[in-house]
Amino acid sequence: MSKQLIKAALLSTILFLSACSKDDDIQDNGNSTIGNRLSTGDSAHEILSDEEFTDMVIEVVYVEGYQPSQISLNNLTSFxxxxxxxxxxxxxxxxxxxxxxxxxxTIQEIDSIEREIRSQYNNGKRLALFISFMDGSFNEDTDSSVVLGVAYRNTSFVVFEETIQTLSDQITEPDRDLLESTVLRHEFSHLLGLVDLGTDMLTDHLDTENGHHCNVESCLMNFKVESGVNLIGMSSEENIPKLDQQCLADLKANGGK
Ligand SMILES: [Zn+2]
Ligand SMILES: [Zn+2]
Incomplete structure (x- = not known):
C-alpha cells in the first residue's frame, strides 16, 4: 500500500443514536453499564475534570499480532x-x-464485540475507558481512503492496527509508534469532546466539511493530521501533532487542564 493512501486517511467519529434495551445494560455483578454506552463526547466533562471521577482505568484489548507498543500507550497516558x-x-x-x-x-460489529468482552465499567470514582486494536480493516475503507481509528462511544474507541501496520515503518512511511501515538491521542481527544462534540467551542475552529475536526492544519484534531510532514520522523513525543490553542482553550473551559 503506498503512502498516497495516508493522504486521504480519515480518523472519524461515529455517533450512535440507537437506544439499548434495559436488560442489556446490567452486568452479571448487577452494575449498570449504561454510563459507558452513551455517544462520543457525552462524557467529555467527566473525563476532563475530577468532579465525578478521580481516577481512570483503561482496558486495552488487542487481536493477537496487533499489540500496540508500550511507547504508544505511554504517549497516550502522558497526554x-x-x-x-x-x-x-x-x-x-x-x-x-x-x-x-x-x-x-462495521462500527456496529466493533460495538458488539465490545459488549461481549468489555470487563471494566465506571465504578464509584473510577472512570473506565475501552480501546480495541483490531485486525482487518474498517468496512468503509476504499482504495484512496482508509480509516485508522474511530471513536464510537463516550468511553470507547477502536484502532485499526492492521491498517496502521500496513501504512508504517517502510521507507517514506511514518514510524509506527508515531502513527499509533497520533491515532490514540486523536481518538481520545474525540472522547474529550473535540471538536464541538460535547465540548463547546470558545472560537469557531470547526472544519465543517470533515465532521468534528479542527480547521487548523497542524492541529492534532485536523482530519488529515496523520498525513502531516511532522509524522515523518522518529517517534519522539515532540513529533506527535499537538492540539492548537483553540482546542486547548475549549478543553480548559470544559474542566480540563
Ligand atoms: Zn477524528
Ligand atoms: Zn485544533
Missing amino acids: IKQRCYKPGGIELNLRAIQAPGKETY
Whole structure:
C-alpha cells in the first residue's frame, strides 16, 4: 500500500443514536453499564475534570499480532495526564483477544464485540475507558481512503492496527509508534469532546466539511493530521501533532487542564 493512501486517511467519529434495551445494560455483578454506552463526547466533562471521577482505568484489548507498543500507550497516558484531572492515577489493563475471524468490520460489529468482552465499567470514582486494536480493516475503507481509528462511544474507541501496520515503518512511511501515538491521542481527544462534540467551542475552529475536526492544519484534531510532514520522523513525543490553542482553550473551559 503506498503512502498516497495516508493522504486521504480519515480518523472519524461515529455517533450512535440507537437506544439499548434495559436488560442489556446490567452486568452479571448487577452494575449498570449504561454510563459507558452513551455517544462520543457525552462524557467529555467527566473525563476532563475530577468532579465525578478521580481516577481512570483503561482496558486495552488487542487481536493477537496487533499489540500496540508500550511507547504508544505511554504517549497516550502522558497526554491524558496533561489534559485531565485524575489525581488518583491512570491504570492500564492490557490483554490479547482471539481474532474474530473477519476481514472488515462495521462500527456496529466493533460495538458488539465490545459488549461481549468489555470487563471494566465506571465504578464509584473510577472512570473506565475501552480501546480495541483490531485486525482487518474498517468496512468503509476504499482504495484512496482508509480509516485508522474511530471513536464510537463516550468511553470507547477502536484502532485499526492492521491498517496502521500496513501504512508504517517502510521507507517514506511514518514510524509506527508515531502513527499509533497520533491515532490514540486523536481518538481520545474525540472522547474529550473535540471538536464541538460535547465540548463547546470558545472560537469557531470547526472544519465543517470533515465532521468534528479542527480547521487548523497542524492541529492534532485536523482530519488529515496523520498525513502531516511532522509524522515523518522518529517517534519522539515532540513529533506527535499537538492540539492548537483553540482546542486547548475549549478543553480548559470544559474542566480540563
Ligand atoms: Zn477524528
Ligand atoms: Zn485544533
